Amino acid sequence: MTATDTGRGTQDRDGGGHDDSPAGRDESRAERIDRELMELLNELRVALPGVQFLFAFLLVVPFQQGGSRMTDFQRDVYFVTLMAAVVATALLIAPAAQHRALFRQHDKEGLLRRSNRNAFLGLTVLALALASAVLLVTDVLFSLPQAVVAAAVVAVLVGWMWIGSPIVQRMRDGRGR
Secondary structure (H helix, E strand, O other): OOOOOOOOOOOOOOOOOEEEOOOOOEEEHHHHHHHHHHHHHHHHHHHHHHHHHHHHHHHHHHHOHHHHHOOHHHHHHHHHHHHHHHHHHHHHHHHHHHHHHOOOOOOHHHHHHHHHHHHHHHHHHHHHHHHHHHHHHHHHHOOHHHHHHHHHHHHHHHHHHHHHHHHHHHHHHOOOO
């Protein structure tokens, strides 16, 4: 194993396979993978209640008295929001489901890669669901121009906080990608 720009560390001189990560950790590759998988699963425990709450809210909207008075545009936005919430929920739950389905298959590194990809995609689709929900609610309560502005602000804010800012930080730290 060689040092890479991903911060994985190097193999120690005696070939013991311990990482000398930038954080000063002295852990084996297996320990690092275990730790990273646990960190990812803990992060998903934070995201899941939010997306589940949004999904639950969206499930009751059509059955509310005002649901039948929605315009075609609002129904379309509702559908996009509902589908985005469903896909985000599926992607954010996938790591736990795959972990359970692949229990004792000795491929935690593959599971970690897939889970990281699912989590990132899930958060991306969740951002779409959040912006779409703001678009829908603001259009119902105020006007379409206000709704478009509000949804755009939410999309830019979430995009910056979840993707833009971490990318800038990685570039400052010299880790690239």
